[in-house]
Amino acid sequence: MVALIFGLLVALVLFWVVGAHNRLVRLRSEVIRQWSSVDAVWLRLLVRLQGGIAARQSLATEEDLPSLQGLQTVCDDLLDALTQVRLQPLEGETQKLVVQQHQLLVAEVRRVLLIVSEAVKPDLDIALSRMRQTLPAAVIPYHVAVAAYNEALEMRPAAWLARRLKFKPALRMDLSVASN
Template identity: 70%
Template sequence: MGALIFGLLLAVTLFWAVGAHNRLVRLRAEVVRQWSSVDAVWIRLLVRMQGGIAARQSLMMDAGADELQPLQMACDELLEALSQARLQPLDGESQKQVVTQHLKVLAEIRLMLQTPNDAVKPDLDIALNRMRQTLPAALIPYHVAVAAYNDALAMRPASWLAGRLNFKPAMRMDLSMGAA
């Protein structure tokens, strides 16, 4: 009788562990899927902005073309950070690097908007407004997925299983102040 009870408890524990593991893997996959949507929005905005920068540089053959170079470099660095985050979407350091590079791009755009060169101001103002409108909207489903995943990691006894499987919490992103 004791062996039957022990076997039943072992089977229940095994089924629970498999179910908890599958739930954690599914939630983690949803975070990665939502990150890919955010990444696609960022890439689309950066490609559009870099195309505008390249067009302006080809039109401005004088010394004014050099003033767009820091913005071009900031965009390139953000693209590199995004490619690193694409390889490891749940890595906190790569996510922090994306936020840092994003803030550098915003700073360069704001700096360019303060220059006397009126030729690029309308395009940069449009790019800044697009970033302000589309990125926060794209981050909402990502934040919902991150919250669900992190809540599942914190629940007991699934937190014990998550610790044994080396599942780390995902990072929520706050683009206005950096990484949260």
Template identity: 70%
Template sequence: MGALGFGMVLAVLVFWAVGAHNRLVRLRGEVVRQWSSVDAVWLRLLVRLQGGLAARQVLASDGETQDLQQIQTICDDLLEALTQARLQPLDEDSQKQVVSQHLKLVAAIRLMQQTVQESIRPDLDIALNRMRQTLPAALIPYHVAVLAYNEALSMRPASWLGKRLKFKPAIRMDLSLSAS
């Protein structure tokens, strides 16, 4: 009778572990899927911005051309950070690098708005407004997925299993500084 009881307990533990593992993997996959949506939005914004900057460089003066090239360089750096985050979507350092490069781009655009001709300012305003309007909306499903995954990862006894499988919590991207 003792062996039967032990076998039942062992079976329950195995089924629980498989179920918990599958749930964590599914939620983790959802975070990655939602990140790919955010990545796609960011890429569209950057392609539009870079296209507009390239067109403006033809019409700009020498000083403005240097400013536009600086923003192009920052866009390239953000694209590189997005590439790294695409390769490792749950890596905290990759995500922080994306946020850092995004904030750097927003700051450079704001600085340039103060120094450029009136003809270029509306384009920069449009770029910032697109970022303000589309990125937060794209981040909502990502943040919901991150919250669900992190909650599942923190629950006991799934937290024990998550540690054994080296599952790390996903980070929430805070772009609140760029929305002002």
């Protein structure tokens, strides 16, 4: 009888561990899936911005070219950061790098808007406006998935299992583009 009770307890614990593991993996996969949606929005915005920069370089004055090339470099840096997140999803340092590069891009677009000629400004205004309209909405499902995943990591006794599996919390990313 003792062996039967012990066997039932072991089976119960085993079923719980498998269920908790599956839930954590499912929630982690959902965070990664939602990030891929944000990544797709970012890529579309960056391609449009880079296309606008390339198209306007022929209209730009000699004084505008260094600013546009600097803006192109910041776009490339953000693309590199997004690539790193694709390679290492949920890695805190790569996620922080994306946020940092995003902030640099927004600051650079605003800086360039102040100094370039009127022929170049429309595309940059449109790019900044698209970021302002598109990114906050695209990040909402990601933040919901992050909140569910992080809550699951903190719940007891699943927190014990998460530590053993080396699951780390996902970062909430502020990719908003505030108005001037």
